[in-house]
Every structure is written in structure tokens, then in C-alpha cells.
Amino acid sequence: xxxxxxxxxxxxxxxxxxxxxxxxxxxxxxxxxxxxxxxxxxxxxxxxxxxxxxxxxxxxxxxxxxxxxxxxxxxxxxxxxxxxxxxxxxxxxxxxxxxxxxxxxxxxxxxxxxxxxxxxxxxxxxxxxxxxxxxxxxxxxxxxxxxxxxxxxxxxxxxxxxxxxxxxxxxxxxxxxxxxxxxxxxxxxxx
Amino acid sequence: xxxxxxxxxxxxxxxxxxxxxxxxxxxxxxxxxxxxxxxxxxxxxxxxxxxxxxxxxxxxxxxxxxxxxxxxxxxxxxxxxxxxxxxxxxxxxxxxxxxxxxxxxxxxxxxxxxxxxxxxx
Numbered sequence: 001x002x003x004x005x006x007x008x009x010x011x012x013x014x015x016x017x018x019x020x021x022x023x024x025x026x027x028x029x030x031x032x033x034x035x036x037x038x039x040x041x042x043x044x045x046x047x048x049x050x051x052x053x054x055x056x057x058x059x060x061x062x063x064x065x066x067x068x069x070x071x072x073x074x075x076x077x078x079x080x081x082x083x084x085x086x087x088x089x090x091x092x093x094x095x096x097x098x099x100x101x102x103x104x105x106x107x108x109x110x111x112x113x114x115x116x117x118x119x120x121x122x123x124x125x126x127x128x129x130x131x132x133x134x135x136x137x138x139x140x141x142x143x144x145x146x147x148x149x150x151x152x153x154x155x156x157x158x159x160x161x162x163x164x165x166x167x168x169x170x171x172x173x174x175x176x177x178x179x180x181x182x183x184x185x186x187x188x189x190x191x
Numbered sequence: 192x193x194x195x196x197x198x199x200x201x202x203x204x205x206x207x208x209x210x211x212x213x214x215x216x217x218x219x220x221x222x223x224x225x226x227x228x229x230x231x232x233x234x235x236x237x238x239x240x241x242x243x244x245x246x247x248x249x250x251x252x253x254x255x256x257x258x259x260x261x262x263x264x265x266x267x268x269x270x271x272x273x274x275x276x277x278x279x280x281x282x283x284x285x286x287x288x289x290x291x292x293x294x295x296x297x298x299x300x301x302x303x304x305x306x307x308x309x310x311x312x
Contacts, residue, residue, distance in 0.1 A: 017228060017229050018229050018231060019231055020228070020229075020230075020231040022225075022228050025227075025228035025229065026225045026228075029221070029224045029225060029227075033216050033221065033224055034215060037213065037215075037216045037220070041213045042211065042213060050213075050214070051216065051217060051220045054216065054224075055220060055223060058224045058227055059227050062227045062228065062229045063229070065229040066229050066231070121207070121210045122210045122211055125207050125208065125210050125211055126211055129211070140208075144205075144208055145208075145211070145213070172204060175204060175208070176198045176199050176204055177198070179199060179207055180198060183198070183203075186203070186206075186207045187199065187203050187206075
């Protein structure tokens with residue numbers, strides 16, 4: 001059933017879901033859930049928290065769907081905005097611990113537990129990503145990991161395309177600086 | 192190969208970024224989210240109720256038209272006007288005319304009084 005809905009736009013799926021179409025809602029959730037989980041995970045480094053945030057985000061969207069305006073924001077943009085606010089709430093609620101301790105081992109081990117050599121690399125990179133200023137973090141996630149163009153990311157961040165390009169360049173520069181101490185290991189692990 | 196200032200070049204940075212692979216949503220999360228489908232607002236007017244309401248309104252309208260056409264509808268009552276204030280009744284003529292005149296607010300006073308209230312000569 002979900003396959004039949006794969007070509008239908010988000011807005012149409014929302015409209016059907018708001019009328020009680022369970023399969024439309026399931027298709028909509030399947031389309032966006034992984035992205036929202038990933039978005040929260042990149043920013044927090046914790047799988048459990050990322051899933052909590054994704055769940056809360058989708059729950060809010062289920063309520064919003066009843067009054068959804070098709071010509072307004074895109075569904076994905078709305079979800080990222082809500083998830084982003086929830087991430088900020090989590091970050092504020094956290095105890096001030098060092099970022100490397102913030103990244104739970106489970107979130108990385110879950111990916112490829114058998115590659116011990118890769119674990120530290122991932123932790124180092126994630127630590128550097130989480131340490132970025134929020135907007136640099138978001139644009140790097142959107143463009144590099146989520147595959148959005150700079151123009152699309154600019155729209156989601158409500159900045160000009162030029163500002164988004166500048167932000168992305170600063171994010172990459174910050175990442176380079178943050179990874180500088182572990183450069184040799186990272187380059188060695190990548191080759 | 193690094194950049195001239197010794198930092199990672201773009202490819203090396205991209206390779207490092209590629210090390211991060213997000214987790215896929217757990218089955219439990221997927222099931223939970225599927226259960227969150229929006230609850231559409233309940234429609235209290237069922238089809239049967241809608242038809243019944245329309246029928247009642249139609250019968251009511253037809254009845255009013257019939258009564259209006261047959262002239263049996265009660266005429267509209269004239270607006271109620273307040274009763275006139277009764278004139279001062281003085282059949283024995285005991286009240287001095289001057290007092291009656293003074294009591295009439297529409298009649299200007301003819302007597303003149305000083306500031307102390309004494310009649311002026």
C-alpha cells in the first residue's frame with residue numbers, strides 16, 4: 001500500500017492523513033522519519049535521544065496535520081525546524097560535560113561494532129561536528145549529510161544563498177581546525 | 192596530500208565526514224510513529240441526521256408559506272405606546288392657577304424673584 005503512495009506529494013499525504021487515512025500517514029512517516037532521526041543524531045550524538053526527538057517531532061506533526069496549509073512550509077522543513085528546537089532544548093537541559101563524553105558509545109558502536117579501528121575516528125569526527133556553532137552544524141548536516149543544495153539549505157535556514165555558502169565554508173574550516181590534532185590518524189584511517 | 196598550511200584538504204575532510212553514518216530508526220520507533228496518525232475531527236452530523244434536519248426545516252418553511260397564503264397568520268400587533276400621563280385633576284378648583292402654571296415646566300415663569308428668592312416688586 002505504501003508503494004502506491006510513493007509518488008504522492010507530501011502535502012497530499014498530509015491531507016489524506018488528516019482525514020484518517022492510516023496508510024497515508026504511514027507513508028509520510030516512513031518518508032521522513034529516518035531523516036529526522038539522523039538530523040537529531042548528528043547534532044546530539046546519542047541514538048536514544050535522537051529517536052525521542054524524532055518521535056516527539058512526528059507527534060507534533062500529527063497534530064499539525066489537521067490544520068496543515070499546503071502552500072506554507074515544506075513538510076521536511078517544518079520537521080527539521082521542530083526537531084532543531086527540541087535538540088536545543090535537550091542541549092540546554094544537559095549537564096555541562098565535555099563533548100566527547102556527550103557522544104555515547106552505543107550510538108557509534110551500533111553502526112559497525114566490528115570495526116574497532118573506525119570507532120575512534122567516528123567519535124573524533126562527531127565530537128568536532130557537535131562542537132560547531134549551531135548554524136554551522138545545521139548547514140553542514142543539511143548539505144553534506146542530507147544532500148540538500150546550498151540554495152535549499154539557505155531557504156530552510158532563512159538566510160540568503162550567499163550567506164549559506166559563507167556559513168558552509170566556515171563550517172568546513174572549523175571542522176578542519178577541530179580535526180587538526182587527529183589529522184594523521186584520520187587520513188591514515190581513510191586510506 | 193594536505194593543504195599548503197598543513198590542514199586536511201577537501202577530499203580528506205569529506206572522507207572524515209563520511210565516517211559518520213547515522214543509525215536507522217528502530218522498529219519500535221517506526222511502529223510508535225505509525226500509531227500517531229492524526230485523529231480527524233469527529234463529525235457529529237451524520238448523513239441520517241443531516242437529512243432529518245433538512246426535512247424538518249423544509250416542513251417548517253412549507254407550513255409558514257401555507258399559513259401566510261391562507262391569511263391565518265396572526266396580524267402583527269401595533270406597537271405598544273405608553274399611556275398618556277394623566278392631567279392634574281382638580282375638579283374642585285382648589286389649586287391656585289398660579290401654582291398650576293408654576294408646575295408646568297413648559298410655561299415660563301411670569302413672576303420675578305430676587306437672588307434671595309423674594310418676589311420683586
